[in-house]
Amino acid sequence: MDERKTYYVAVGAGSILEDREAAAFEFEIQANEEELNKLQEMFEELSSADEAAAFRFPVPPVTASEQERNAEYDHQLHSIYQLLYETGTEETKRHIESIGILKTTPERECLQKPC
Template sequence: MANEQDESYYARKPYYVSVQAGSILEDPTVTAYELEITANEEELNRLQELFEEYSTMDEAQAFHFGKAPFGGATTDSDRVINAGTDRLIVDIYRLLYELGTSDTKHHIETMGLFPEGRLE
């Protein structure tokens, strides 16, 4: 029985991802998606954790910048929050590239997020 669980845990299945919405779907007809990946349970959990972390960071950023929407000079805390958000986006797209179909990989390569070149 445990072996069957292990097999299903590591079996890769197709998923449809919307980074903008922070969603991972099994059914591509439910809502719009941008990218297609194949992932096992562990990889899917990693992606979900990154989306949750990004959502939390996005909320913190909205709160932080909402205090002074037309604020003057950029502060150190502004830079820290922006850097954290940027890092998470890069981490999300690196994982999506790793798990992505050839179309997904091509799309991510053309986005210009990774100036150092290929992501493999």
């Protein structure tokens, strides 16, 4: 079944809500159960990547493994915004377009294929 329901998403909090009034949210989406489960998994992966990146001291030099952890976090965040765009309302799509997070950059291309 492909029944879509409305959900309200707060990326920073990693939350997906059914009740518009429950908490602050940034994006409104229309998702089926499969898309909802995928988004929940992506938030869990983002949280894990964030925890790994948090152990890095914010002073140079940045090691290759630290760069890899940061790249993984960026990739997860980009994937979340891509799914939000695909399932989002017109207002959500316009907002994501306006912040430009889905634009291709050389760094993102390297995540997709070897540079």
